[in-house]
Amino acid sequence: MRVFVYSLLLCCISTAVLQLCSLETVAQHKRKKGNIAQTRDNNLPNIVVLATGGTIAGAGTSSVSAGYTSGKVPVNQLLNAVPEAKKLANLSGEQIASVGSQAMADSIWLKLAKRVNQLCAREEVDGIVITHGTDTESETAYFLQLTVKSIKPVVVVGAMRSATAISADGPKNLYDAIAVAATRSSANRGVLIAMNEQIFSAREATKTNTTSTATFQSPNAGPLGVVYDGKVSWYHSILRKHTIDTEFDISQVTALPKVDILYGYANMDASLVDCLLSAGTKGIVIAGVGNGNLYPTVAVKVREATSKGIPVVRASRTASGRVTLQGETDDRQLGTVVSDDLDPSKARVLLQLALLKTNNTAIIQDMFFRY
Ligand SMILES: NC(=O)CC[C@H](N)C(=O)O
Numbered sequence: 478m479r480v481f482v483y484s485l486l487l488c489c490i491s492t493a494v495l496q497l498c499s500l501e502t503v504a505q506h507k508r509k510k511g512n513i514a515q516t517r518d519n520n521l522p523n524i525v526v527l528a529t530g531g532t533i534a535g536a537g538t539s540s541v542s543a544g545y546t547s548g549k550v551p552v553n554q555l556l557n558a559v560p561e562a563k564k565l566a567n568l569s570g571e572q573i574a575s576v577g578s579q580a581m582a583d584s585i586w587l588k589l590a591k592r593v594n595q596l597c598a599r600e601e602v603d604g605i606v607i608t609h610g611t612d613t614e615s616e617t618a619y620f621l622q623l624t625v626k627s628i629k630p631v632v633v634v635g636a637m638r639s640a641t642a643i644s645a646d647g648p649k650n651l652y653d654a655i656a657v658a659a660t661r662s663s664a665n666r667g668v669l670i671a672m673n674e675q676i677f678s679a680r681e682a683t684k685t686n687t688t689s690t691a692t693f694q695s696p697n698a699g700p701l702g703v704v705y706d707g708k709v710s711w712y713h714s715i716l717r718k719h720t721i722d723t724e725f726d727i728s729q730v731t732a733l734p735k736v737d738i739l740y741g742y743a744n745m746d747a748s749l750v751d752c753l754l755s756a757g758t759k760g761i762v763i764a765g766v767g768n769g770n771l772y773p774t775v776a777v778k779v780r781e782a783t784s785k786g787i788p789v790v791r792a793s794r795t796a797s798g799r800v801t802l803q804g805e806t807d808d809r810q811l812g813t814v815v816s817d818d819l820d821p822s823k824a825r826v827l828l829q830l831a832l833l834k835t836n837n838t839a840i841i842q843d844m845f846f847r848y
Contacts (some may be wrong), residue, residue: 517567522603522659524566525596526651527589528552529617530576531610533647535639543688545639547577547610555608558640558648559655565707566603566659578610578635581617583733583829589617590624590727597627604630604658608651611635611684611692614670618679619823622668622719623830623848624727630663631720633670633679637690646673646690656707663709666701667719675700678715680848683820685796696797697818718847725830734759734832738821741765741772741794750778754787760828760836762790764821769793769800776811783812786836790845792816792824802842814842 517523528534530548534555537545552570562568573592574585589607596602609617618633625631634654636647654671657663668679672693681695702711737758739749743766753761761782765771769791771779779789791813793800799818802808808815816824827848831841 516563521564522566523601524568524604524606524655524658525602526552526556526568526570526606526608526655527573527592528555528570528608529574529578529581529585529589529610531578531608531612531614531635532639533608533610533634533636533651534575535577535636536641537639540641540643545641547639548575550640551575552608555640555647555651559652562652562655565652565655568655573607576610578613578617581610581613586617586620587727587730587733590621593621593625593631594627594728597625597629597631602629604663605632606651606654606658607631607633609633609635611637611672613822615679615682615684615693616822616826618668618670618682620826620830622679623723623725623827625668625720626726628665628721630658630660630666631668632658632663633668634672637688637692652707653704657704657709660709662711665720666711667715667717669701671704674703674705676702676704676709676711680715680717680719680819680823683796697799723848724834727830727833730833733829736760736762736825736829736832738762738764738825739775740821741770741775743772745772745775747772747774747778750775750782754782754785758787760788760790760832762792762816762821762824762828764794765791765800765806766794768798768804768806769815770804770806771811776806779813780811783838788814788828788832788836788838788841790814790816790824790828790841792819792821794821796820812838814838814845817845819845 534550535545535547536549552572614635632654634650638645657671670677670682677695681698684692685694686692701713737753800815831844
């Protein structure tokens with residue numbers, strides 16, 4: 478009997494030890510994958526870093542030449558490059574995608590926005606940082622600005638030099654972005670872009686230079702604030718509706734409507750509008766010349782498109798300023814909507830979301846004045 482009890486006891490102990498070992502292995506495995514915070518300081522905010530790829534995670538064979546591949550460095554390695562950031566926040570990382578942002582797709586936007594909403598709904602999460610390629614960083618940020626349902630800070634960050642380049646700007650930008658996300662006063666300012674020590678509204682920021690580390694600018698509104706030595710100072714606020722105050726709910730959305738951009742130019746070929754219609758576009762943004770103006774034969778085709786219920790938004794190919802209603806172009810006659818001061822790429826984002834709700838041009842126009 479005694480032997481039986483001893484062997485039962487031994488059996489229980491060894492099962493418990495085995496379970497503990499396997500639990501530890503899962504934890505170690507998760508840590509390696511980067512989805513568990515290493516140590517937790519209860520006095521620090523909890524920030525989740527969602528990685529999507531881009532130059533910030535780019536790796537090349539030489540530190541001095543321009544060639545590299547985006548999205549090679551996993552999120553944990555990115556975080557390990559900024560050990561100082563662990564003094565600002567408890568950090569955990571998740572890999573959402575690993576792409577150069579020229580490959581950014583609606584499916585990744587939806588996955589990202591849903592994950593941000595899930596995480597922000599958790600009481601213990603205080604803010605989100607998203608690492609992203611700079612090519613389409615401002616479009617992703619504006620998509621989140623319209624679809625995130627939380628006032629918690631959501632900060633998008635990238636880099637112009639790859640992680641293996643000499644004087645890489647990624648670690649500093651990431652440190653700054655974590656500082657912004659970890660700062661209480663960053664809440665309820667919409668989605669932010671932190672680059673090169675400046676903080677921009679997702680609505681206003683745009684990439685203005687192909688290679689400079691000061692590429693992000695906000696030509697119509699300037700930066701909202703600055704981040705320096707891990708500390709944030711604010712100078713402006715965004716007044717347009719964002720995050721919890723928008724009408725867009727993507728929680729059940731699995732695909733976005735096809736919306737395309739046409740670039741305006743002298744002697745423009747009007748058959749491009751037909752090409753888009755036969756490709757199944759549901760809405761068109763025209764990066765028109767000047768104040769969103771259209772080549773005369775294009776205007777005729779646009780009138781045909783709007784009369785078939787395809788909304789057409791007039792934006793501008795110029796780098797700043799607004800497109801005004803009833804300027805040289807007769808919006809009443811053409812049935813067009815103006816983008817206000819949204820650049821064509823962001824006008825496309827808003828039109829995609831608008832088309833989930835309506836194709837009524839008066840309602841869509843109202844959205845372009847509110848968001
Ligand atoms: N500097 C960058 O991040 C741009 C490079 C890359 N094409 C990207 O957008 O991911």
